[in-house]
Amino acid sequence: MSLAPASGPASATAFTPRVFSGIQPSGGLTLGNYLGALKRFAGYQGGGAETIYCLVDLHALTVWQDPERLRQQTREAAAAFMAAGIDPARSILFNQSAVPAHAELAWLLSCVARVGWMDRMTQFKDKGGRDRERVSLGLYAYPALMAADILAYRATAVPVGEDQKQHLELTRDIAAKFNHDYGVDFFPLTEPVIEGAATRVMSLRDGTKKMSKSDPSDASRINLSDDADTIAQKIRKARTDAEPLPGSMEGLKDRPEARNLVNIFAALTDESPDAICARFEGQGFGAFKPALADAAVAHLAPITGRMNDLMRDPAELDRILRDGAARADVISAPIVEETRRIMGMIPKR
Numbered sequence: 001m002s003l004a005p006a007s008g009p010a011s012a013t014a015f016t017p018r019v020f021s022g023i024q025p026s027g028g029l030t031l032g033n034y035l036g037a038l039k040r041f042a043g044y045q046g047g048g049a050e051t052i053y054c055l056v057d058l059h060a061l062t063v064w065q066d067p068e069r070l071r072q073q074t075r076e077a078a079a080a081f082m083a084a085g086i087d088p089a090r091s092i093l094f095n096q097s098a099v100p101a102h103a104e105l106a107w108l109l110s111c112v113a114r115v116g117w118m119d120r121m122t123q124f125k126d127k128g129g130r131d132r133e134r135v136s137l138g139l140y141a142y143p144a145l146m147a148a149d150i151l152a153y154r155a156t157a158v159p160v161g162e163d164q165k166q167h168l169e170l171t172r173d174i175a176a177k178f179n180h181d182y183g184v185d186f187f188p189l190t191e192p193v194i195e196g197a198a199t200r201v202m203s204l205r206d207g208t209k210k211m212s213k214s215d216p217s218d219a220s221r222i223n224l225s226d227d228a229d230t231i232a233q234k235i236r237k238a239r240t241d242a243e244p245l246p247g248s249m250e251g252l253k254d255r256p257e258a259r260n261l262v263n264i265f266a267a268l269t270d271e272s273p274d275a276i277c278a279r280f281e282g283q284g285f286g287a288f289k290p291a292l293a294d295a296a297v298a299h300l301a302p303i304t305g306r307m308n309d310l311m312r313d314p315a316e317l318d319r320i321l322r323d324g325a326a327r328a329d330v331i332s333a334p335i336v337e338e339t340r341r342i343m344g345m346i347p348k349r
Ligand code: AQP
Pocket: 022, 023, 024, 025, 026, 027, 030, 032, 033, 034, 035, 036, 037, 159, 160, 161, 162, 163, 164, 198, 199, 200, 201, 202, 210, 211, 212, 213, 214, 215
């Protein structure tokens, strides 16, 4: 697992190696969230860097959430993290809104970020769509909160899926402008870590669209809570084409749906996409899909089982999140206090 050190032009500061990442509890987590992010998180534990993982409930609020469902989804996401191998004794696991540093630093960094930078964010354009005047101010400001999430821990590496690359670049721009404007070397220029065969898992119904938990079509995604039959049925019905599989990924350049399924297979079994193509060369989807369904069920069923077990004790999940929040606060509060001092606020104590 590569963990590039955070760098800055002529940075003299040795930043504590810290991995940070988060997932919005804005719905049940999908195979995209799992392969693009969650599956990789556990691998950083014990690798010499502190690992800090967060359920970003403040981000979820940027679009309407039913309050009781949001609470449930946050617990379910916490259960998914643990079922996927995040050990709350080795990592810090918490929900974002329970640690004040995130919202406070987001405001301070909003005064550093430029409107022109926000205007270029493609995720806002995609989610705001044609109704841009009517979406929440929070949806527009989302990348400044994301920068605060990362910089509140002076995180040096952030494992994410491909869709978050632009937000990570913005985080670096904000950190660099802060350091420049105040003549300090305080924030690291955090590295995005985007690796593996499934950095962008696509919808099962449209190979040009990202698999997303908020897609109105449930058939477009595999949810981590889906049972074995549902997973197999969704894969059977996934859109494909009539061509047989080629011997390598080169032959799938113009076949987005087929490419997506091969990438999913490879990511689930930790093989290369070319090896998967070679195995199924010349065969159609009638042979490929059942094999993919078997691999998906074999990999996901134990995770879903563990999630369901953990969900039976919501009070314990809440306790784990509170404990994580207290530990996250110990790291982030002094960093925000130092940011305030650098920016000219009277110290709290
Ligand atoms: N389809 C995907 N393929 C690979 N990685 C993905 N991620 C999300 N979708 C895919 C990665 O999962 C992490 C958490 O993402 P998020 O839930 O905070 O927000 P998102 O990227 O907006 O995910 P969704 O599922 O599309 O959520 P909604 O529908 O609520 O907007 C990130 O690392 C992301 O890259």
